[in-house]
Amino acid sequence: xxxxxxxxxxAVTASAALAVSTAPVAAATGxxxxxxxxxxxxxxxxxxxxxxxxFSKVTNDTDSLVAVYTDTGCARFVAVVRxxxxxxxxxGQSVWxxx
Numbered sequence: 001x002x003x004x005x006x007x008x009x010x011a012v013t014a015s016a017a018l019a020v021s022t023a024p025v026a027a028a029t030g031x032x033x034x035x036x037x038x039x040x041x042x043x044x045x046x047x048x049x050x051x052x053x054x055f056s057k058v059t060n061d062t063d064s065l066v067a068v069y070t071d072t073g074c075a076r077f078v079a080v081v082r083x084x085x086x087x088x089x090x091x092g093q094s095v096w097x098x099x
């Protein structure tokens with residue numbers, strides 16, 4: 001009986017872990033404002049790498065961390081911008097939005 005109970009608990013735990021790990025990833029809430037020669041506003045940006053027009057100032061008014069990169073493919077890291085923060089960078093061309 002104890003073995004059966006342990007197996008049942010293990011099965012339920014494994015199912016719950018699988019359900020959590022396969023949950024859909026939600027977009028960030030709020031605007032991400034990128035300023036350069038022109039201003040680009042990403043409203044509720046999706047998680048992951050976002051290619052953008054060149055920028056030199058980032059205002060993160062989302063509820064997620066945002067990483068700034070100097071290339072268009074999120075490979076050359078520059079800085080992380082916390083929610084509610086603004087930073088200036090020499091050159092940015094893509095951002096990574098965490099969910």
